[in-house]
Amino acid sequence: MSFSLLRRATCVASTTLLLAAGLAVGEAAAAPAGPVPADAVLTGTHYVDDAPGSGCLDTGPGTSPSAPWCGFAPLNGRTLGPGAQILLRRGDTFTGELGKLYGSGTRAAPIVLGAYGSGARPHITGTGQATDRAVWIQDASYWTVRDLELSDVGAGLVFWYSTNGHTGLTVSDVATHDVRGVFAGAPAQADLPGMYHSAGILITGDVPVTPSDTAVSGVTLTRLEGYDNDDDVDISGFDANSGGQQGFLSTALGHHSVADVSLTESWFHHSLSGENFDNLQDMTITGVRLDDTGHGGNAWGTTALFFWSASTVTVADSILNGQVSTGSPDQSETDLEAYDDHIAFRGDFFGNSAGWPIEILENGAYTDNYQSSHEISDNLFSGYGSAVAVHDGSASSPNGTSGTARDNLFAAPGSSFTDGLGGWTYSTANAGYLDADAHYIGTKGATATFTFTGTTASWVGGKNSDHGKADVVVCDGDGNGCGAVTTVDTYAPSALPQQVLYTASDLPDTTHTLKITVRSDTSGTGHYTDVDGFISGTASRTTEVDDTDPSIAYSTSWSLTGNTPVAAGTAYNAAYDFSANQGGSQWREQSYTPGRGWRDLPSYDAAQESWGGQGHVSRFALVPDGCAACSVARTWVAPSSGTVTIRGRVLKEAAGGSGVTARITRDGARIWPPTAAGGSLDGADTAGRATDVTLRVTAGDTIRFEVAGRGRSDAALDATAWAPTVAYQ
Missing domain, CATH: 2.60.120 (Jelly Rolls)
Structure with missing residues (x-):
């Protein structure tokens, strides 16, 4: 498949057009019948051609390429029936919105919006206003949209849902460009309250929130191109202004706004804000190329591929490349944020990004959010500006992340594969700490164990306004026979390094294990717990060890195997x-x-x-x-x-x-x-x-x-x- 394929001209012989219109070669077109009644369901095939000499007539039936409709007036507001086709003539440019269109097809007889004739794809363009729309299809099931170019509008192809239970969307060979006007939610759009950025293709709506129903399932997106847009493809904005982050990221819908999505063989480039997929499940992204997407500065952060509350997604054999420096937070190729599970990156290329290629975040604003059961395997990470290929941004969250990262290659001078997926984050250049370093985490259930011999042991760490509580217990050398649990509060209004946070004394002079378990509650603004070191021994002699000493074991929530540095x-x-x-x-x-x-x-x-x-x-x-x-x-x-x-x-x-x-x-x-x-x-x-x-x-x-x-x-x-x-x- 070619990305320039999306601009190619597809030739259709005039004989074929005559046959498609039900005419024999050499036969003149019959005189047009009367217009289709405005309240009738449109069926059959209708043609639109506004070129000079087309013989178009908006008051006719539009059922012949020799007597087509001139524009969208006979279509807008209409309901289409199964098998209906709306075909726009190749080479034509139409200014104004096609829509709203209503109705649903069937699996055997989908509704088709497409093209006929030869030459460039029909082009629907607006006037460059944020309120312009190219195509609007309402509550669609079994629709196919193909072979179109859409530009200079505030939203391109819009599928809007007001009810759940729809299925069967296919969008293929559609190019969108210069779809702009709405960025970071401004200016707000009354008809699209959940559109955070102008989008070339947008699947959105306002549907009832239920435990399991989806607005639409069975979505196929293939051979798309988007460039110079704000966003290229968005599935987002359902349940807008629900209290979710930034007014469009729902915390109520879970993973079931849209399900069973396939995005393949597509190219998105030089877009301000990338691709946005929220509150969905069961998605595959294969053979997709993202180049210089997400290059627009945004105080909330920039990324090429964004997931929020997404479940069971695979990104395979794709390219995520060229996330430029914008001075914004993140600057990642992909950002997994809040309530995501089972997202897999397999066999992809990540390269030339200003920040982290992969960023995994839990949002501290939501104490129940999570990042779990992800997979990062067989990828190449090359030429990124951050110190690590995969960033774990969950340290301030009570739940942490989990998953598997295996058999990846990373090629960036002086970099590491990850800064925290192994569990506790190791931090240096910490003023006031022993050897200026420490381990820290904010994940509920994370543990650190210190094995020592003697009658006393103390945990040394820091206190701060974003620190929380931890349980501490002393057990025997095998981790059994534990004593009473003590809860330690490591909160303080300001930073206090090298504090003795807990001491156990009068122990038998034998081998013991001191275990710290992070809790989810806090007296401050976060759940961090840190380890600077331990002091242990007897009443007559004690020894202090730093947080990197092998006698300390830190828990992990990821399996990390076979991740290999290679020469740049x-x-x-x-x-x-x-x-x-x-x-x-x-x-x-x-x-x-x-x-x-x-x-x-x-x-x-x-x-x-x-x-x-x-x-x-x-x-x-x-x-x-x-x-x-x-x-x-x-x-x-x-x-x-x-x-x-x-x-x-x-x-x-x-x-x-x-x-x-x-x-x-x-x-x-x-x-x-x-x-x-x-x-x-x-x-x-x-x-x-x-x-x-x-x-x-x-x-x-x-x-x-x-x-x-x-x-x-x-x-x-x-x-x-x-x-x-x-x-x-």
């Missing part, structure tokens, strides 16, 4: 490096046919941004052809000898087709998967599997990431997302 400039990501030049950044796009072997795909389609034809390789996907013994591949050629680490995720981009077989080879020999059958993906396998290998290579070695189809006619439906990274250690 020696990591190669197939999606980020993809180009129109064979061999660029060591990558080639190739195909295999029996008798000919592996060869470079000979042609590059700039419109499709793809190498090949029926079987092809694009920035994010590999699509096999119908030949049972044929394959396509991304091929990396080693520029030097050394040890390389391969990380990635292979999966079906969307359900469909007969399935594929994936494998990695070096000079023709399989190196992944361990068994030949292990690389098989069925037609519905949109979860896929990790493709992780570490091996020695010699300069000139060829590493191929191969995808083979099953030799069936539906091979075109087997687009396989795979954007691997190869990095020298």
Whole structure:
């Protein structure tokens, strides 16, 4: 798929248009019937063409391309029935809003808003006012919107819901640009109270808050482009002004405003505020490219991809790149904030950001919020301005974060993978503290244990206005046989470092464990507890240890394994490096046919941004052809000898087709998967599997990431997302 594909002209022969209108070649169009009654449900196909010489007539039925409607007046406020189609002529520009449109299709007969003819997509434009809308569709089920360009409005394509229980939206091949006018909630919009930023595509509404109902489910967004917008795609603003943060982030809806969302093969670039997904569940984002999104300064913070109260989301084989410095908080590529669970980043490229590539925040304003069960795996983090790839911003929250981070590569000079996902945060340059360092956390249930031998022990830490309470108990050396629990309040109106917060004495002279457990209550503004060190021994002799001493164990809520630093400039990501030049950044796009072997795909389609034809390789996907013994591949050629680490995720981009077989080879020999059958993906396998290998290579070695189809006619439906990274250690 090409991002420039969204601008391509699709040619349709005039004969086809005549047949679509029910006319034989050479047959003149019948005289138009009378207008469709204003209160009638629109069915059938209606054409709109305002070009000179079109023969358009708004008082006619608009059912023929030779006698179309001139504009949107015959449509606005109308109800459409199942199977209805509204087709705008390619090459035309329409000024003004199409809408409100009402009605629902069925699974077998969706309502279609699209294009006909040849040339550029029909363009709906406004006058650049915040109150302008391009298209407004009300309470839609089973609608398909495709092949449109929308610009110069305060909101582009709006799906507004006032009731729950809808299903079936598809938006494809739609470009939005210069959708602006509302930023950070100003100026407020009476018709869209939950629109925080102007959005190219906006799914929103005001629906009853129930325990489980969703406004709409089954949403497919594919082959979209957005640029120079405030936001490109937003699913947000339901239950606006409900007391949620900034007046549009609901704390009442939970995860069920929208469900079952797929966003694929899309490009969003140079947008002021990125993409915003709130109060939703079951979303997949695959093969999406974010470049320089979120570059507008905002006192609340900037990010390219924002989640609030989202559950079960996967971002796979995508690019999040170029979050610039705006002087704002955050400046992250993605921000997970408040009430999120089961969000996974798999096989993505994060690069060139001013702040953290991934930021995980609990909001201290809501004591019940959480970040739980996330996954960060097989990604490449490169060229970020922060000291860490993944920032844990939950330290002031009572609940903390949890999840798994494994097999990631990070390549930024002087950086670490994370600053807190392991649990307690280690902090330096703390004036007044022993060795100027300390461990701290604000997560309920977090523990620190100190093992010592002697008759006495003291906990040394700090007090402050944002510190809370902790329970302390002394147990035997195995952590059993515990005594009475003492609650310690570490609040003080101002900072007091190196305080003796707790002392146990008159203990048997043997081995003990002192355990600190953080509570969720506080006398101040936060829940922090810190450890500066411990003093232990006997009445005649004591020893003080710093907070980094191995006798202290800090609890963790994340599993961190295999996260590996790699040398800057020696990591190669197939999606980020993809180009129109064979061999660029060591990558080639190739195909295999029996008798000919592996060869470079000979042609590059700039419109499709793809190498090949029926079987092809694009920035994010590999699509096999119908030949049972044929394959396509991304091929990396080693520029030097050394040890390389391969990380990635292979999966079906969307359900469909007969399935594929994936494998990695070096000079023709399989190196992944361990068994030949292990690389098989069925037609519905949109979860896929990790493709992780570490091996020695010699300069000139060829590493191929191969995808083979099953030799069936539906091979075109087997687009396989795979954007691997190869990095020298």
